[in-house]
Amino acid sequence: MNHGTRTEGPRGNDPAAARRHAVVVGGGLAGVTAALALADAGVRVTLLEGRPRLGGLAFSFRRGDLTVDNGQHVYLRCCTAYRWFLDRIGGAALAPLQDRLDVPVVDLDRPEGRRLGRLRRDALPVPLHLGRGLATYPHLSLADRARTARAALALKGLDLADPSLDDQDFGSWLTAHGQSARAVEALWDLVGVATLNAVAGDTSLALAAMVFKTGLLSDPSAADIGWARVPLGDLHDRLAREALDAGGVRTEVRTRVTSVSVNGDGGWNVQVPGETITADAVVLAVPQREAHDLLPAGALDAPGRLLGIGTAPILNIHVVYDRTVLARPFFAALGTPVQWVFDRTDASGLQRGQYLALSQSVAQNDIDEPVAVLRERYLPELRRLLPRTRDARVEDFFVTRERTATFAPAPGVGRLRPGARTKAPGLYLAGAWTATGWPATMESAVRSGVGAADAALGALGRPRPRRLFALEEAA
Numbered sequence: 001m002n003h004g005t006r007t008e009g010p011r012g013n014d015p016a017a018a019r020r021h022a023v024v025v026g027g028g029l030a031g032v033t034a035a036l037a038l039a040d041a042g043v044r045v046t047l048l049e050g051r052p053r054l055g056g057l058a059f060s061f062r063r064g065d066l067t068v069d070n071g072q073h074v075y076l077r078c079c080t081a082y083r084w085f086l087d088r089i090g091g092a093a094l095a096p097l098q099d100r101l102d103v104p105v106v107d108l109d110r111p112e113g114r115r116l117g118r119l120r121r122d123a124l125p126v127p128l129h130l131g132r133g134l135a136t137y138p139h140l141s142l143a144d145r146a147r148t149a150r151a152a153l154a155l156k157g158l159d160l161a162d163p164s165l166d167d168q169d170f171g172s173w174l175t176a177h178g179q180s181a182r183a184v185e186a187l188w189d190l191v192g193v194a195t196l197n198a199v200a201g202d203t204s205l206a207l208a209a210m211v212f213k214t215g216l217l218s219d220p221s222a223a224d225i226g227w228a229r230v231p232l233g234d235l236h237d238r239l240a241r242e243a244l245d246a247g248g249v250r251t252e253v254r255t256r257v258t259s260v261s262v263n264g265d266g267g268w269n270v271q272v273p274g275e276t277i278t279a280d281a282v283v284l285a286v287p288q289r290e291a292h293d294l295l296p297a298g299a300l301d302a303p304g305r306l307l308g309i310g311t312a313p314i315l316n317i318h319v320v321y322d323r324t325v326l327a328r329p330f331f332a333a334l335g336t337p338v339q340w341v342f343d344r345t346d347a348s349g350l351q352r353g354q355y356l357a358l359s360q361s362v363a364q365n366d367i368d369e370p371v372a373v374l375r376e377r378y379l380p381e382l383r384r385l386l387p388r389t390r391d392a393r394v395e396d397f398f399v400t401r402e403r404t405a406t407f408a409p410a411p412g413v414g415r416l417r418p419g420a421r422t423k424a425p426g427l428y429l430a431g432a433w434t435a436t437g438w439p440a441t442m443e444s445a446v447r448s449g450v451g452a453a454d455a456a457l458g459a460l461g462r463p464r465p466r467r468l469f470a471l472e473e474a475a
Helices: 015-019 029-040 080-089 128-135 142-156 163-167 170-176 181-196 205-216 232-246 288-294 304-308 371-385 387-391 442-460
Strands: 004-007 021-025 044-048 060-063 066-069 074-076 102-107 116-120 225-227 250-252 259-262 268-272 275-279 281-284 311-321 330-334 340-343 354-360 394-407 427-429
Touching (some): 021 029, 021 268, 021 275, 029 044, 029 232, 029 442, 060 232, 066 232, 066 311, 074 442, 080 232, 080 442, 102 181, 116 128, 128 142, 142 181, 142 205, 170 181, 170 205, 181 205, 181 330, 232 250, 268 281, 281 442, 288 304, 311 371, 371 394
Parallel strands (some): 004 275, 021 281, 102 330, 281 427
Antiparallel strands (some): 060 066, 102 116, 259 268, 268 275, 311 394, 330 340, 340 354
């Protein structure tokens, strides 16, 4: 980048457009979404990312001949914003959805030959679409299945606009509605830990109700699962970069923003090493602690609230075997520390054997353990879960750690999450941690980018691009 102060020059012959320049700070899904939405509306955009790549915490890297995702990410059919994002970058075919929800669940506490159950749906109206799957789910007693159905109906009746839900924890609500410890383990936490990164007792009822009402009780197909069949970097970095380039966005990686301040012309100065970039609008699409450090005085009434939004870790364990040991694309597990196991063989480019990724949410107890300790802990569990591993050789074992993978969805977090608009004209916030109404997911990140772009476009006097805002707007 050139040194000094730069004001982005106009593209085309529209003199008014020369006054409309936005800087997006952060190249994760929130920042890329905001940049694409602003560019689609005719705003000139500069995207600044401190890392050498785009994609935020959903990225890939090379390990020998493998292309490795830092963690397993999935989405649901109800994730309309992330599905729009995939369409916008031309990647929808690379991350297809299941035809119909079907989750194999293996319970090691059951005898051999009776360990496999399935959570699946039928093509029936809500809530009948889950009736047969719940009635035949072997990991709950008949009494637990009946009580679970009644709790689901009670959950469906909750008003997500009721602010008091955020002050309650989901675990207490489940207990009050007759849910046994076994039902919580085998159903509610099976889903909730993966989507919320917290157990029921540590989760805001508001966020838990949102997840279950939207994913399981809104539309029969809402919970159908999708995941990338290629490395995440192919989607969130390569295809995203191509879409940004095609939209005229100037993208700078390895460029860390050191300050954001109002200039004398009523616009903004964005400081990077050796240069000041001026803009009419700025979107801070960075983690909450980084946003706190960059916010100018007076931008939020209580900026310290951002530091009150806790974080939660996710650990991913990667195992390469010399042969095929798993015949299905993924499964969830009970009665073991293992949570979810995915086959990443084809996506990684592995030519021989099989590569499994274990996604371990709520990983506070494991996140700092040495690799050798994790190897001794998890390889025996895989031998218990997958009989074919007992004769297989482990070719590679490694871990990836995201210590601040998500915000912690604790009771009361809702009042700490800010909206897209700040009190400083022309300054906006984006990120999965902002007030989207969703937990910390790819969907929440994209929705936040939509919300920040919408707010900025209104201030910049630009029309809202119809193809973007056809999706349900962020909260």
